[in-house]
Amino acid sequence: MILIAGPCVIESKEQIFKIAKYLKPYSEKYNFYFKASFDKANRTSLASFRGPGIDKGLEILNEVKEKFGYKLLTDVHETWQVKKAAEVVDVLQIPAFLCRQTDLLVEAAKTDKIVNIKKGQFMNPEDMKYSVLKVLETRGCREANYENSKKYGVWLTERGTTFGYGNLVVDMRSLVIMKNFAPVVFDATHSVQMPGGAGGKSSGKREYVAPLAKAAAAVGVDGFFFETHYNPDEALSDGPNMITPQELQNILKDIDCINKCKEN
Template sequence: MTISDLRKTDNFFLLAGPCVIEGEEMALRIADRIVKITDKLGIPYVFKGSYRKANRSRLDSFTGIGDEKALKVLRKVRETFDIPIVTDIHSAGEAAMAAEYVDVLQIPAFLCRQTDLLVAAAHTGKIVNIKKGQFLSPGAMRFAADKVVEAGNDQVMLTERGTTFGYQDLIVDYRGIPEMQTLGFPVILDVTHSLQQPNQTAGVTGGMPQLIETVAKAGIAVGVDGLFMETHEDPSVAKSDGANMLKLDLLEGLLTKLVRIRQVL
């Protein structure tokens, strides 16, 4: 798969799925629901699921069901529904391993300056989606993208996911979307992570899921190329990031509204 495949229509594309793979049946159910919705609305779709969560506030936080087991679940989703898959990688050594199972390698925001990680991802030949660090300006993302391109891979996407605002909040500066687009790469808005509220007191991240629709509408209005959303059948029992995920039952209604906005533009 190439970026051109995601931009084959005038619609935005979507990266969506659970925060982390909790099991095969759960992943297949969520993928099935989203595939049906995106096919109906004509939205190019990439299933998202982390095979492991490396960035946790507390040692006892859930990190995954095991790397190989989770990656095999991702491959099962890919083969069952014939859709591309995106997952996060956290170290250079993970790049080649994950690339055997997925189509897009995602660089977490906190790691977007890690040269060895970016170069290793580039060398797989897969699409590399780099999340903007919460501490970086939009323009500074050109240096992260340049590392991938100079390593021989021009299949790069950039993702806005909010900027640190004080100690326990994030804010989306929508000016950054067109600014990053001038770099020549598709820009994605990570709707749900932009609504995180990092908690340094309890060690459990909070969020504002009631604003998911607001943030998504604004992103489409300013012309973002793609959207990233984490969704779960019941966020209240999700094993990671439940506080800012979209309840799966709400996805079709939201995407229908967003497609209408896109059509107007």
């Protein structure tokens, strides 16, 4: 099972290493990727914390790789960031708001890294096939299906769909639909986000992370994405929808149980 975990954004080297240490047990049990963003370019307000930037951020992530041996995942927002990030990380993540950006997808596809495309909050899951194809065709493959995407390193991540103003819902059918095109990861923490719900920044309801994750496990996905922080209420980005390492441990126990039942 793919497991992506880590904080929303790099706040400091101390913060990153503290969270990375908490997550060590999972790197030995799952196909684990440590996630953190060097820049959050789509914050609601200009005053919101964005991160240390690409150079300092990648330097810190590289130190995490050297110390813990983790595979790494980070976001890229612009084409010029792709080559730099690919020198350090193992997965290039295309943010949900940019999932149709052809130049960004093609530039990521030109690397030898896995490309994780987050489904836009505004997207029909059926149409994510065409985002996948932009990567596959750049890599020499002309048919978007699960096996081809697995072979050529393309993932899709579900993170909820806009439902009115300031709210997201998860249509579990999207997990089944998108699995026709690529391995699917369920982003349980962003799926409980409430965009713009805290007056100039996003809010969220982390009490729904566990139920949604268990529902996704029952439907059947290839992996899970959990933004994790030792003190979510003091986090500088996405605090209301992040979970603690202890909460992550409890959720993963339930997911493992569901997966074991399905195998039997």
